[in-house]
Each structure stands twice: as structure tokens, then as C-alpha cells.
Amino acid sequence: xxxxxxxxxxxxxxxxxxxxxxxxxxxxxxxxxxxxxxxxxxxxxxxxxxxxxxxxxxxxxxxxxxxxxxxxxxxxxxxxxxxxxxxxxxxxxxxxxxxxxxxxxxxxxxxxxxxxxxxxxxxxxxxxxxxxxxxxxxxxxxxxxxxxxxxxxxxxxxxxxxxxxxxxxxxxxxxxxxxxxxxxxxxxxxxxxxxxxxxxxxxxxxxxxxxxxxxxxxxxxxxxxxxxxxxxxxxxxxxxxxxxxxxxxxxxxxxxxxxxxxxxxxxxxxxxxxxxxxxxxxxxxxxxxxxxxxxxxxxxxxxxxxxxxxxxxxxxxxxxxxxxxxxxxxxxxxxxxxxxxxxxxxxx
Numbered sequence: 001x002x003x004x005x006x007x008x009x010x011x012x013x014x015x016x017x018x019x020x021x022x023x024x025x026x027x028x029x030x031x032x033x034x035x036x037x038x039x040x041x042x043x044x045x046x047x048x049x050x051x052x053x054x055x056x057x058x059x060x061x062x063x064x065x066x067x068x069x070x071x072x073x074x075x076x077x078x079x080x081x082x083x084x085x086x087x088x089x090x091x092x093x094x095x096x097x098x099x100x101x102x103x104x105x106x107x108x109x110x111x112x113x114x115x116x117x118x119x120x121x122x123x124x125x126x127x128x129x130x131x132x133x134x135x136x137x138x139x140x141x142x143x144x145x146x147x148x149x150x151x152x153x154x155x156x157x158x159x160x161x162x163x164x165x166x167x168x169x170x171x172x173x174x175x176x177x178x179x180x181x182x183x184x185x186x187x188x189x190x191x192x193x194x195x196x197x198x199x200x201x202x203x204x205x206x207x208x209x210x211x212x213x214x215x216x217x218x219x220x221x222x223x224x225x226x227x228x229x230x231x232x233x234x235x236x237x238x239x240x241x242x243x244x245x246x247x248x249x250x251x252x253x254x255x256x257x258x259x260x261x262x263x264x265x266x267x268x269x270x271x272x273x274x275x276x277x278x279x280x281x282x283x284x285x286x287x288x289x290x291x292x293x294x295x296x297x298x299x300x301x302x303x304x305x306x307x308x309x310x311x312x313x314x315x316x317x318x319x320x321x322x323x324x325x326x327x328x329x330x331x332x333x334x335x336x337x338x339x340x341x342x343x344x345x346x347x348x
Contacts, residue, residue, distance in 0.1 A: 026255060028061040028085035028247065032239070033072045033093070035191050036065045038213045039276055043144060043266050044088050044239070050262035059255055061086065072190040080136045085247040088143050088239035091128070092173025100131050102314055103324045107178035108307020109234030110337045114271050117145040117235030120331045127324055128240065138248045143263055144239035144270035148277050151214055152230035153223040154205035155198060159293040161303060170194055170206035174314060175232035181306050191217070198222045207232045212273070212280035220284060226292045228281075231303045239270070308343040 030048060034040035041063075048061035066072050075089045076097055092104035111117055121142045132139035158164060165183040169176075176186030187203050197203045199222040206223075207230060208214060241263050251259070284290055295303070315325035325344065333341040 024058070024252075026055075026059040026251065028059075029064065029069070030061050030086040031064045031066075031069055031072075031075055031078075031084050031089065032087070033066050033075075033089040033191060034213070035217050038065075038216045039273055040144065040209070040213055040239070041065045043269050043273075046269060047088075047143065047262045047266045050265050051258055054258045054261060055255065059258060066191045072192075076135070076137075079242060079244055082244050082246060084244070086241070086243045088241060090172065090238060091240050092175065094135075095173050097135060098131065099314075100318070100320050100324070102174035102177075103311070103321070103328075104237065105173040105175045105178075105233040106236060106307070106328065107174060107232055107310055108304040108340070109231075109236070110304070110332070110340050111234035111236070111335070112149055112229070113235060114145055114147045114274055116335055117147075117237070118142070118267075118271075119335065120235075120328065121145055121237045123327050123331050124237075124324070127320075127327060128237075131320070132240075132242060136245060138243045138245045140241040140243060140248075140260065140263060142237045142239070143241040143266055144237075144273075145267075146210065146235045146238040147270070147274035148210060148235065149229040149231075150207055150209055150233060151211060152205060152207045152227040152232070153198070153214065153219055154225045154227065155201060155223055156204050157225050157291070157293060158205065158227050159225075159295070161295055161299040167205055168203040170197065170203050170208070171232060172207075174310065175207060177314075178232055178307055178310055181310055182303065195219065195222060209238070210273070210277050210280070211284055212276040215280050215283060220287055220290060224289055224291060226284060226290060228292050228294060231300070231307055304340070305343060308340065312344050 032041060032044045034044065045063050048063045052060050069084065070078060072089060073093060075087050076094050078084050079087050090104065091101050094101040111120060125141050129139045161182065164179065167184045168187050169179045169184045170189045171179050171186045172188065179186050189197055194206050194208055195218060198206060285292055312325065315321035329341045329344040329346040333346050
């Protein structure tokens with residue numbers, strides 16, 4: 001598979017370079033929500049490197065990790081206003097801008113593989129394109145889909161559903177509402193703040209990405225327990241590729257093709273993140289200070305049902321929400337999750 005991908009990229013490079021060799025120079029800035037040194041940030045950097053290569057060095061993108069240029073939660077306005085040209089930041093951060101961004105996260109989702117997540121994300125692409133356009137941002141589809149379930153890490157044991165009562169949990173989007181529905185208190189924190197919050201116990205738990213990235217961020221040093229799987233969301237879009245409309249419209253057709261080709265390359269790389277996660281999960285399990293916990297099948301079913309109910313009720317608040325719900329539950333049905341689709345109101 002890697003061989004054929006290399007051949008494809010070579011063909012794309014030769015075809016595009018012949019058009020772009022004498023094009024005007026372009027300089028962009030791109031920000032992510034990932035931390036330096038993580039696999040996710042590396043993937044964003046590969047995107048920029050690919051754009052530079054395919055343009056013969058004429059189109060360059062400086063790629064900044066979380067919080068370097070400005071706080072992560074300021075990305076939305078800075079992108080819309082042209083302070084930066086592009087971003088790869090989890091859409092669930094923008095619920096304060098529009099509650100429809102809640103649906104980036106789907107509590108209770110049974111999807112657990114990259115392939116399942118990519119199927120859903122592609123079905124949702126037109127929906128997210130309209131949502132971002134409403135806020136003066138151009139959505140170019142997913143750059144990365146999460147490879148597996150995210151983790152829920154804690155400094156206290158959460159080995160049964162009732163242990164969530166009263167805990168302070170870092171969560172984003174509708175995931176925060178989900179943990180509140182289960183009896184916890186949700187706290188909004190960006191990536192650079194999570195380690196210290198766990199270390200000082202200003203929070204007892206945090207949901208944050210995957211085994212490999214979380215180990216690179218050092219969370220295994222400040223937590224003692226991991227809930228696996230967690231149910232604040234299944235596999236879903238992790239990095240959307242969003243750009244400032246004026247920046248995008250100013251590009252030549254050749255440069256737009258280069259951006260999309262680079263996006264497709266990192267989609268391939270994001271699928272390969274699964275391998276890093278399998279290895280990292282075993283490393284976590286081998287740590288003497290870490291206990292990996294799981295709930296009973298009955299508790300897991302209860303937790304999923306709470307999530308489905310929350311998504312369904314949230315979707316009833318608007319026509320756009322109902323449109324999302326129809327896409328989501330139909331995708332679950334198509335993928336064989338019939339009971340879950342019916343819980344969300346799917347009718348045969």
C-alpha cells in the first residue's frame with residue numbers, strides 16, 4: 001500500500017509542479033491544538049512540508065502547535081479575521097460560537113475504528129461545510145480522524161459509573177454535558193493546561209486524545225487510572241482543515257490542488273496512527289503506577305444510552321441539528337449498529 005501511495009504522490013508532484021513552478025510565492029501560517037512533539041503535531045507539519053515540496057518551495061506554511069501564537073480558544077476569531085490562514089483545531093472547541101459544533105463529539109458512539117470514523121466524517125462533510133461557512137470560515141474536510149476511542153484519565157479510580165459523582169472532569173463540547181449528565185462537573189481546559197490541573201488536583205480526571213499522544217504529553221506521570229474505553233465520543237474528526245476564505249480564494253487553482261493533495265496525504269498518515277496507539281496502549285498497561293479500569297457491560301450500556309439521549313435531545317433544538325442527527329444515525333445503521341441507531345430515532 002505504501003508503495004502505491006509513493007507512486008501516486010510522485011505523479012501528483014510532477015503534474016502539479018509543471019504548472020506551479022513559476023507561480024507567485026505564498027506564505028501562510030497554520031495553528032493546531034496539538035502539543036509540540038506529538039504524533040498529531042508531526043502530521044500537521046508533514047502537511048506543510050508536502051505543500052512546500054509540491055509547490056517547488058513557492059508555497060510555504062509555518063505550522064504552530066497549541067498556544068504558541070495565541071491561546072487555542074482564540075483560534076476561531078483569528079482564523080475568520082485573517083490573523084492566521086489555516087487551522088487544524090478540534091471543532092468541539094467552538095460551541096461558544098455556535099452550539100451546533102457540539103456535534104463534533106457524539107457521546108455514546110459505538111464507532112471504535114479509524115475506518116468507521118472516516119465513514120461518518122465523510123458523510124458529515126457537507127454539513128460541516130455549511131456550518132463553518134456561516135461563520136466566515138472555509139472547511140476543506142477532515143485532515144485527521146481519531147484512530148480509536150479517546151482516553152479518560154484520572155487521579156482517582158473510576159471503576160464504576162457511580163464513581164463519576166461529584167468529580168471535576170476536563171471535557172469539551174457536548175462531552176462536557178455528557179459527564180454532567182452522569183453526575184460530574186465539567187471543566188474547559190486547553191491542552192497546555194491539563195497536566196498542571198491534574199498534577200495539582202484542581203481536576204480529578206480529563207478526557208484527552210489517545211494513548212500515544214497522552215504519553216508524549218506526560219500524563220502518565222500525574223494520573224493513576226485510565227478508563228478504557230471512555231464514552232464521551234467514538235472515533236470522529238480530530239483535525240478539520242479549515243482556512244480563511246480570503247486566503248483560500250486568493251490561491252491559484254494549482255495551489256488549491258496542492259493543499260488538497262497534502263490533506264489527502266495526511267489522511268493516510270492519520271490512519272497509520274492506529275499502530276502507534278496499539279504500541280502505546282501496551283506501554284501504559286505495563287506502567288506500575290497505572291491501573292486500566294473497565295465498567296461492567298450493564299454500566300457501559302447505561303453510559304451509552306445516556307449519551308444517545310443527550311445527542312438526540314440536543315439535535316431537536318434546530319433544523320440543522322435534526323439534519324445532523326439523520327446523517328449520524330443513518331451512518332450507524334449502515335455500519336451495522338442497528339440498536340444504537342434506533343435509540344437515536346432511526347426508523348426502518
